Amino acid sequence: MSAGTVFFERLELDRLLRFYGRMVAAGEWRDYALDALPDCALFSVYRRASEVPLFQIEKRPDNARRQGAYSVRAVDGRVLRRGHDLAGVLAVLEPKRMQLVND
Numbered sequence: 001m002s003a004g005t006v007f008f009e010r011l012e013l014d015r016l017l018r019f020y021g022r023m024v025a026a027g028e029w030r031d032y033a034l035d036a037l038p039d040c041a042l043f044s045v046y047r048r049a050s051e052v053p054l055f056q057i058e059k060r061p062d063n064a065r066r067q068g069a070y071s072v073r074a075v076d077g078r079v080l081r082r083g084h085d086l087a088g089v090l091a092v093l094e095p096k097r098m099q100l101v102n103d
Contacts, residue, residue, distance in 0.1 A: 006041045008034070008059055012086055016043050016057060019090050026095060029054070055080075055093060 008016065023029040023045070031049040035042040040060045044053035056073045063069055068084035072092055081092040 004038050005036045006039065006059060006061060007036050008041045008043065012059065015086055015090070019093075020045065023093070023095075028095065057086075057090070 020029060020032055020043075029045045029047065031046040033042075033044045033046070033053070035044070039062065040058050042059075043057040045055050045057075046053055052075055054075055058071045058073065059069050060071070061069050063071075063082075064084070067082045068089070070084070070086050070089040071082040072080045072089055074080055081089050083089045
């Protein structure tokens with residue numbers, strides 16, 4: 001790996017893995033993959049290991065000043081959210097809470 005490779009830092013990875021664990025417990029996700037590339041770090045999540053990723057959480061340091069270093073992309077390539085704060089970007093993936101309504 002070259003000196004220019006982008007990685008998630010320890011605290012970022014901790015946040016990602018805790019969020020991933022919650023989604024696994026909820027039955028939403030089943031597998032993940034980490035990629036460290038020259039321009040970005042990727043955390044990809046899967047419903048099944050044999051599929052394409054449902055979402056990719058990206059860290060692109062080159063975008064840190066403009067749009068924020070973090071983004072979430074859907075399977076079709078759409079950017080669902082960008083930002084400077086990883087927790088705020090991950091919020092777009094939170095399952096919607098269902099509430100019972102009395103008659």
